[in-house]
Amino acid sequence: MRYCLECGHEAEYKIPATDNMPRLVCPNCHYIHYENPKVICGSLVIHENRVLLCRRAIEPQYGLWTLPAGFMENGETMAEGAARECYEEAEAVVLNPHLYCLYDIPDIGQIYSIYITELKDGAYGIGAESLDSALFKEEDIPWDEIAFEAVRRTLKSYFEDRKQFDSHDQFPVHQDYIGKDQSIKRY
Numbered sequence: 001m002r003y004c005l006e007c008g009h010e011a012e013y014k015i016p017a018t019d020n021m022p023r024l025v026c027p028n029c030h031y032i033h034y035e036n037p038k039v040i041c042g043s044l045v046i047h048e049n050r051v052l053l054c055r056r057a058i059e060p061q062y063g064l065w066t067l068p069a070g071f072m073e074n075g076e077t078m079a080e081g082a083a084r085e086c087y088e089e090a091e092a093v094v095l096n097p098h099l100y101c102l103y104d105i106p107d108i109g110q111i112y113s114i115y116i117t118e119l120k121d122g123a124y125g126i127g128a129e130s131l132d133s134a135l136f137k138e139e140d141i142p143w144d145e146i147a148f149e150a151v152r153r154t155l156k157s158y159f160e161d162r163k164q165f166d167s168h169d170q171f172p173v174h175q176d177y178i179g180k181d182q183s184i185k186r187y
Contacts, residue, residue, distance in 0.1 A: 006031040007092070017172045022034075022107030037109045041081030042077065043094050044070025046130055047119035048169065051155065052134035053142075054089045057131045061147035067114065067154065068092065070129075090133040101154045101174045112150040112178075116168050149178050 004011045004026035011033070024033040044067055045052035053065045068089040072081040086092050094117035102147045103112040119135075125157045126133050136142075138159050146152045153176065161171045 001033070004029060004031050005033055012085060017107050019062040027137065035109070038107070038112050038113045039072040039078065039081070039117055040069055040110055040150075041072045041078045041085055042067045042112065042114045042151075043082045043092075044052045044114055044116045045090075045092060045124075045157055046116065046158075048068070048123050049137055049162075050137050051141070051158070052086075052090055052092060052119060052124060052133060052135055053132040054127070055132040056129070056147055057130050063131065064145050064147035065142050065151075066147040067151050068127075068130075068133075069112070069114070069151075072113075076114045079115055082113070082117070084116070087127070089125075089127040089130050091127055092133075093120040095120050096168075098171070099173055100171060101104070101150070101157060101176075102148055103153070103178050105150070105178045107179045114150070114154050116171060173181060 001024055002010060007026060009026050009027045009028035011024045013022045014025050015022050016025055016032050052068065054068050055065050056062055068086040070085040072078060076084065082097060083094050086094050097115040097117045099113065100116035101112070101114040105112065124133055141155060157174045165171055
């Protein structure tokens with residue numbers, strides 16, 4: 001980006017006096033453009049001990065399986081975003097969302113928030129951003145065709161937690177880091 005979002009004047013990258021990081025700053029109106037991480041909201045949808053996955057019809061990772069998830073929109077909560085994305089990608093209505101996994105992914109400027117939910121009436125379909133959707137038992141998960149590391153970790157956590165707890169309400173919240181620098185402290 002080269003131009004100010006406020007006045008359209010050519011802007012420059014520099015460290016503002018009130019900051020410690022380079023930002024796009026307009027020399028004309030002094031607007032500072034902050035670039036912040038994007039929040040991804042998703043649902044780990046459970047129905048009769050099976051997990052709902054969608055096969056992606058869009059890039060990145062076209063054709064691979066994922067949890068229904070996408071970018072949070074302004075004006076909605078993370079849980080609302082997760083529910084909306086689930087409906088958009090799998091025509092599924094979710095119930096009883098509980099925050100389940102939270103991943104920091106600084107290398108790509110994203111934060112993943114995954115809610116564990118139940119599937120209303122067992123009904124789902126195929127949304128515009130999906131090639132297919134299906135409910136999978138643990139032994140049928142297509143592990144070699146999972147699109148994202150956050151999805152892989154969420155599924156593994158779920159199958160482990162399911163062995164230890166009687167109810168989703170008892171599951172702990174998992175918080176972790178995904179990135180190149182593995183020396184960063186994990187939670």
